[in-house]
Amino acid sequence: MLTKLSVILFILSAVLVAMACVKADRVRSWRESLNPSAPDIPDGAFVVARILLIGMAVGGVVSGFQGLAVEDDSKWSDDELTSAVRGATTALDGSFTYGDPLEGDAPADFEGEYAMKVEDEVVEHGGGDAPQFGVDAALTGETTSDEAYYRITASGAGTSFCMHVKRTHEGYIETVAPGLSGDAAVVKEPKYTFAVSSRVGEC
Known part of the structure; x- marks a missing residue:
């Protein structure tokens, strides 16, 4: 059970890292195609968003490894x-x-x-x-x-x-x-x- 949960956390962390790597121009272009009248997003907002996404990804990876360690400690080899x-x-x-x-x-x-x-x-x-x-x-x-x-x-x-x-x-x-x-x-x-x-x- 913990192994499956750890795998899910690793996948989610990879998705978050991928989101953090998306260029600001692509996000602006996609947003403009959906809502042309929406105000422009400042560069600072993208920096904060990338920091949050990377932080969440790191947390997911750490939690995943902790889950694997607990799973290993609960079973005999x-x-x-x-x-x-x-x-x-x-x-x-x-x-x-x-x-x-x-x-x-x-x-x-x-x-x-x-x-x-x-x-x-x-x-x-x-x-x-x-x-x-x-x-x-x-x-x-x-x-x-x-x-x-x-x-x-x-x-x-x-x-x-x-x-x-x-x-x-x-x-x-x-x-x-x-x-x-x-x-x-x-x-x-x-x-x-x-x-x-x-x-x-x-x-």
Whole structure:
């Protein structure tokens, strides 16, 4: 939308410049043919008109380039998404989390919480010029309690990525509950690590 508006502004600016370049004698001749009794236009009026037309044209060009810049900032490029996915993969690979000791071997929430984590990591590694929105990590293929595949896309980018996430139960970490003593004070929290890889294309 902003690109189309910018193109219109550039065209209008070109028309204004063309109008400013019309010679005064041609304007007088055209005006006289329409209304022979009209008073003559002084040269100063043409100077003021040219300044106004050029000023409006410059304003249109500046606004057009600003619109293109805003349009560019609101979309992901293939290079930006590629770099962001690589950074997110590195950050997520080898990460870990602790589960609820009362739930036992609970499955990872690949559809909700972890999908949002993937999207946030991609956005975070997008760099200063990349948008802070527009990334989608959609589950695809066969998902189990400990393994999932995500199709990662971003608005404006033509490239998609496949991210593979595998969760592994690494054992338990023991903590001591405050206010208790003996065996009852020991709480075992399950520890899970994530192996993450990604590649260009569909899963």
